[in-house]
Amino acid sequence: MHEHDVLVIGGGGAGLRAAIAAHEEGADVAIVTKLHPVRSHTGAAEGGINAALRDGDDWELHAYDTMKGSDYLGDAPAIETLAQDSPEETVQLEHWGMPFSREDDGRVSQRPFGGLSFPRTTYAGAETGHHLLHTMYEQVVKRGIQVYDEWYVTRLAVTNEDDPDDRQCHGIVAYDIKTGQIEGFKARNGVILATGGLGQVYDHTTNAVANTGDGAAMAYRAGVPLEDMEFIQFHPTTLPSTGVLISEGVRGEGGILYNEQGERFMFEYGYANNAGELASRDVVSRAELTEINAGRGVDDEYVYLDMRHLGEERITDRLENILHLARDFEGVNGLEEPMPVKPGQHYAMGGVEVDEHGQTCIDGLYAAGECACVSVHGSNRLGGNALPELIVFGARAGRHAAGTDLGEPQIQTGGSADTEAEEDLETPVEPGAVRTSDEDAVADGGAAVTTPDETVRSAVEAERTRVEGLLEKDTGIQQAELRARLQKSMTENVNVFRNEDGLKQALRDIREVRESLQDVYVNDPSRTFNTDLIHTIEMRNLVDLAEAITLGALARDEFRGAHWRQEHQERKDDEWLKHTMLSWNDGTPELYYKPVILEGEDGEYEPKERSY
Amino acid sequence: MSTQTQEERGKTESAEHEAETSVEQEDASHGAQRRADRDAERRQSVSGAPARPEGETIQLKVFRYDPEVEGKMEPRFDDFYVPKRKGMTVLDALIYARDHYDTTLTFRHSCRQAVCGSDALFINGRQRLGCQTQMSDLEAPVRVEPLPHQDVVKDLVVDMEHFYDQMHSVEPFFQPDDAPPGELDEYRQTRENREKIKMSTRCIWCGACMSSCNIAAGDNQYLGPAAINKAYRFAMDEREGDTKKEHRLNVMDQEHGVWRCQTQFSCTNVCPKDIPLTEHIQELKREAVKQNLKFW
Numbered sequence: 001m002h003e004h005d006v007l008v009i010g011g012g013g014a015g016l017r018a019a020i021a022a023h024e025e026g027a028d029v030a031i032v033t034k035l036h037p038v039r040s041h042t043g044a045a046e047g048g049i050n051a052a053l054r055d056g057d058d059w060e061l062h063a064y065d066t067m068k069g070s071d072y073l074g075d076a077p078a079i080e081t082l083a084q085d086s087p088e089e090t091v092q093l094e095h096w097g098m099p100f101s102r103e104d105d106g107r108v109s110q111r112p113f114g115g116l117s118f119p120r121t122t123y124a125g126a127e128t129g130h131h132l133l134h135t136m137y138e139q140v141v142k143r144g145i146q147v148y149d150e151w152y153v154t155r156l157a158v159t160n161e162d163d164p165d166d167r168q169c170h171g172i173v174a175y176d177i178k179t180g181q182i183e184g185f186k187a188r189n190g191v192i193l194a195t196g197g198l199g200q201v202y203d204h205t206t207n208a209v210a211n212t213g214d215g216a217a218m219a220y221r222a223g224v225p226l227e228d229m230e231f232i233q234f235h236p237t238t239l240p241s242t243g244v245l246i247s248e249g250v251r252g253e254g255g256i257l258y259n260e261q262g263e264r265f266m267f268e269y270g271y272a273n274n275a276g277e278l279a280s281r282d283v284v285s286r287a288e289l290t291e292i293n294a295g296r297g298v299d300d301e302y303v304y305l306d307m308r309h310l311g312e313e314r315i316t317d318r319l320e321n322i323l324h325l326a327r328d329f330e331g332v333n334g335l336e337e338p339m340p341v342k343p344g345q346h347y348a349m350g351g352v353e354v355d356e357h358g359q360t361c362i363d364g365l366y367a368a369g370e371c372a373c374v375s376v377h378g379s380n381r382l383g384g385n386a387l388p389e390l391i392v393f394g395a396r397a398g399r400h401a402a403g404t405d406l407g408e409p410q411i412q413t414g415g416s417a418d419t420e421a422e423e424d425l426e427t428p429v430e431p432g433a434v435r436t437s438d439e440d441a442v443a444d445g446g447a448a449v450t451t452p453d454e455t456v457r458s459a460v461e462a463e464r465t466r467v468e469g470l471l472e473k474d475t476g477i478q479q480a481e482l483r484a485r486l487q488k489s490m491t492e493n494v495n496v497f498r499n500e501d502g503l504k505q506a507l508r509d510i511r512e513v514r515e516s517l518q519d520v521y522v523n524d525p526s527r528t529f530n531t532d533l534i535h536t537i538e539m540r541n542l543v544d545l546a547e548a549i550t551l552g553a554l555a556r557d558e559f560r561g562a563h564w565r566q567e568h569q570e571r572k573d574d575e576w577l578k579h580t581m582l583s584w585n586d587g588t589p590e591l592y593y594k595p596v597i598l599e600g601e602d603g604e605y606e607p608k609e610r611s612y
Numbered sequence: 613m614s615t616q617t618q619e620e621r622g623k624t625e626s627a628e629h630e631a632e633t634s635v636e637q638e639d640a641s642h643g644a645q646r647r648a649d650r651d652a653e654r655r656q657s658v659s660g661a662p663a664r665p666e667g668e669t670i671q672l673k674v675f676r677y678d679p680e681v682e683g684k685m686e687p688r689f690d691d692f693y694v695p696k697r698k699g700m701t702v703l704d705a706l707i708y709a710r711d712h713y714d715t716t717l718t719f720r721h722s723c724r725q726a727v728c729g730s731d732a733l734f735i736n737g738r739q740r741l742g743c744q745t746q747m748s749d750l751e752a753p754v755r756v757e758p759l760p761h762q763d764v765v766k767d768l769v770v771d772m773e774h775f776y777d778q779m780h781s782v783e784p785f786f787q788p789d790d791a792p793p794g795e796l797d798e799y800r801q802t803r804e805n806r807e808k809i810k811m812s813t814r815c816i817w818c819g820a821c822m823s824s825c826n827i828a829a830g831d832n833q834y835l836g837p838a839a840i841n842k843a844y845r846f847a848m849d850e851r852e853g854d855t856k857k858e859h860r861l862n863v864m865d866q867e868h869g870v871w872r873c874q875t876q877f878s879c880t881n882v883c884p885k886d887i888p889l890t891e892h893i894q895e896l897k898r899e900a901v902k903q904n905l906k907f908w
Contacts, residue, residue, distance in 0.1 A: 036730075103803075104803065127727070134815075142785040526678050529765050529769050
C-alpha cells in the first residue's frame with residue numbers, strides 16, 4: 001500500500017495546481033493520473049484566463065459579469081472568490097515563467113471575450129491551456145512531487161456510514177496501466193479529485209477521449225451529491241468533422257459569423273443586437289442551430305466563421321494555432337477561406353458538490369476544476385473562466401487538504417446544506433428505470449470497517465473482484481458498442497435544444513445501456529496496457545453521469561443559461577432559482593434542490609433579464 | 613489473433629449451446645450471437661481475408677505485439693480495412709479498426725487535436741501524430757508501427773520513461789533572477805523576446821524527434837532534440853539572468869549535450885509543431901562557444 005499526506009487524482013491544470021499548493025504547505029503529496037500530466041486536456045484550452053489586472057477593471061466587475069453570465073445560478077461566495085483570487089494566481093503563473101502574449105510595455109496582454117464588460121482575458125497565443133499545463137508541470141518537476149503517471153484510479157476508499165456526511169475518505173484504489181497491478185493508496189490528510197470533464201458522454205465534443213468523468217462518477221457513487229448536471233456548455237465554434245475547438249479568441253479578435261446566404265446573422269436576425277458574435281456561448285450556439293434548422297446553414301450542418309479580414313499579421317500573432325487546426329482537421333486555409341463551424345459539447349458546468357475550499361460532504365474528499373461544481377459557472381460558463389477556476393480552486397483545495405485553515409465556508413454541502421424539502425416535486429425519474437445490481441448499491445468503500453488501512457484494503461479487494469470478473473468473463477457485449485449507443489442518444493436528445501419527449505427517450509436509452517452493462521466483458525486477456533479494460537471501466541462512469549445530466553434536464557422545466565426547453569421558453573425565477581442536486585441513494589438517483597446564494601460581499605446580485 | 617481467437621470462438625459456441633437450453637438465458641444468447649458475429653468477422657481476418665466495411669476501403673497494416681499473450685509474443689502485422697472517408701485521420705482509422713474488428717488493438721491517444729502528444733507513431737516510415745495525419749495523404753497500404761528506437765510495451769505503445777528522464781535532466785523550469793517589486797507586478801518581457809522563445813514553447817513531448825534522431829538511437833545518454841529545445845526555451849528567456857544562462861550553457865556544453873548533434877535535420881523534419889529544433893541546437897552551440905571564448 002502506498003501512503004501520502006495528500007493524493008491528487010488527475011494531472012491537469014487543477015490537479016497540478018492543487019499538488020503544488022499542498023506541497024508548499026509542507027505536505028507529502030503525490031499525483032495519480034490516468035495519462036502523463038502533459039497529456040492532460042487542459043493543454044487543449046485555447047482562449048485565456050480572466051483576471052482583473054488592469055486599471056479600469058476590478059474583481060467586482062469580473063464577479064458581476066460572471067453572475068450575469070451564469071444566468072443567476074452561480075453562488076456569490078464562489079464567484080467572488082474566483083474574481084478576487086484570479087489576479088494573484090494569474091501573476092503567479094507569469095512568475096513561474098508561463099509564456100504569455102505581451103504588450104509593447106512588456107506586460108501580459110489581455111483581450112475581449114464573450115460576455116465580459118472589460119477585455120480581461122489574459123492569454124498566450126491561442127494555446128493558453130498548453131502553456132498553463134506545461135508551466136505547472138515544470139513546477140511539479142522542480143519540487144520533486146511524486147507522479148504516478150498512467151495509473152488509473154477506479155475507486156475511492158470511503159467508509160460506509162449511512163449518512164454521507166459521516167463518511168470519511170481514506171484513500172483510493174488505482175490500477176497500473178502498464179502492468180495491470182491493482183494497488184491501494186492511503187491518504188493521511190485528503191484526496192483531491194481533479195479528473196476533468198465528461199465530454200465523452202456525447203459523440204460530438206471538444207473533449208479528449210480520456211474525459212470520461214471518472215472523478216465525478218466515483219464521488220457520486222461514494223455518496224457525494226452531483227450539482228447542476230443538466231447544464232452542459234455547447235461551444236459555438238467547433239469543427240464539424242471532429243469537434244476540434246476553434247477558440248472564442250477568433251470572435252474576440254473580431255471574427256464574424258455568416259450563414260449560407262452570407263448574412264451576419266447574429267445582427268441580421270436579432271440574436272444579439274449589441275454584442276453580436278461576442279454574446280455568451282449559449283446565445284451564439286442557439287443562434288447557429290436556429291439558422292441551420294431554418295435552412296440557412298451550409299450543407300444543412302454548419303455556419304461560417306470568417307477571420308480573413310483580420311489580416312495575416314494579426315492572425316499569425318494571436319491566432320496562429322487556429323490556422324493549423326483548420327488546415328489539419330478540416331483542410332481549410334483560414335487566411336483565404338471562412339472556416340466551417342457548429343456547436344459541440346464543450347464543458348460541464350455541473351459536477352461534484354463542493355464548498356469554496358474544495359471540500360465535499362465526505363471528510364477528506366475534495367474536488368476541483370471541471371469535475372467540481374463550486375458553483376462559479378451556474379447555468380452558463382463565460383469563456384476565459386475555466387482556467388482561473390482551475391488555478392484558484394485547485395490551489396485552495398490543495399491548501400485546505402494540507403491542513404491550512406481557510407475559515408468557515410459560506411457554501412454548505414451535503415445534508416447539512418439548506419436544502420428544500422420537495423415532497424410535491426414530480427421527479428420524472430421513471431422512464432426505463434432499472435434495478436441496479438447489489439454491487440452498485442453500496443458506498444464504494446464497501447464493508448463495515450473502522451480503520452483507514454482497513455478501508456483502503458477492503459476497497460482494493462472489492463476492486464480486484466470487479467476487475468477479475470470483467471477479465472474472466474468471455475462472452476457478452478463489448479464497451480465500444482454501448483458507448484456508441486449512449487453517445488448517439490445523448491447527442492440526439494440532450495443537446496442544445498431539448499424537449500420532454502427527447503429527454504424521456506434519452507433516459508430510456510441510458511437505462512437500456514445500464515442494463516446491458518451488466519453483460520459487458522473485456523476481450524483482451526492481457527494485463528499489459530489493457531485499454532479495453534480501461535474503456536470498460538470508464539463506460540460505467542459515463543452511464544452514471546449521462547443519467548444525472550438527463551434527469552436534471554427533464555426535471556428543470558424552464559429556460560436558463562445553456563438549458564433550453566422547447567415547451568418552456570422563459571426563465572422561471574420564482575420556481576427555479578435553485579441548484580439541482582442528485583444523490584446516488586443506493587443506486588436509485590434521488591433529486592432534490594438547494595437555493596442559490598445571491599448574497600455577496602457588497603450586497604445581493606439581483607437577477608435581471610440577460611441580453612447582450 | 614490466431615490461437616487466442618480460435619480458443620475464444622470455441623467458448624462462444626459452447627455458450628451459445630447452453631443458452632439454447634434455458635429460457636432465462638435469452639440475454640446471454642443474444643450477447644453470444646453478437647460475439648459470434650463479431651468473431652466471424654475477425655475469423656476472416658485471421659484466414660487472410662480481413663473483414664471489410666461496405667464501400668471503398670483503405671488497407672491498414674498494423675504492428676502487433678503483446679509480451680504475455682500467446683500468439684502475440686511474436687511480433688507481426690495485422691491487416692484491417694477501414695472505410696475511405698473524407699477527413700479520416702490515421703487515428704480515426706485505428707479507432708475504427710479497434711472498435712469494429714479487434715478491441716485488443718492498443719495505442720495511446722486522447723485529445724485528437726495535436727496537443728496531447730500521445731499518438732506519435734511511425735506511419736509509412738515516418739514519425740507523425742496519428743490524429744494530425746490524413747489517410748488520404750498517404751500511400752496505401754498505410755503501415756502503422758510504434759516509434760522506432762523505443763522499447764515496445766504492447767502493439768503501438770512504447771516506453772516513454774527514457775524520454776521523460778532526458779526532459780527532466782535539463783532543469784526544465786523557470787529560474788528568474790530577482791522577483792518583481794510588487795506581488796502583483798509581472799516580470800517584463802519584450803515582445804521580441806517572447807517571439808524568440810515562442811516556437812520552443814510549443815513542444816508537446818510526443819517524442820517524434822527523439823525517435824527520428826540517429827544519434828539518440830546510438831547514444832542513450834545524448835540529451836536529444838526535445839530536451840535541448842526545452843533548455844533553449846529557458847536559456848534564451850531574457851528574464852533568467854546571465855548566471856543562470858551560463859549554468860544552462862554548461863549543461864549543454866558537455867559530452868552528451870549539443871555537440872552530439874550532427875545537423876541531420878531529421879528532428880526538425882518530423883516535428884508536428886514545426887519547431888526548428890536543429891536551428892535551436894545550433895544556436896546553443898554558438899552560444900556555448902561564445903561563452904567559452906569569454907573565459908578563455
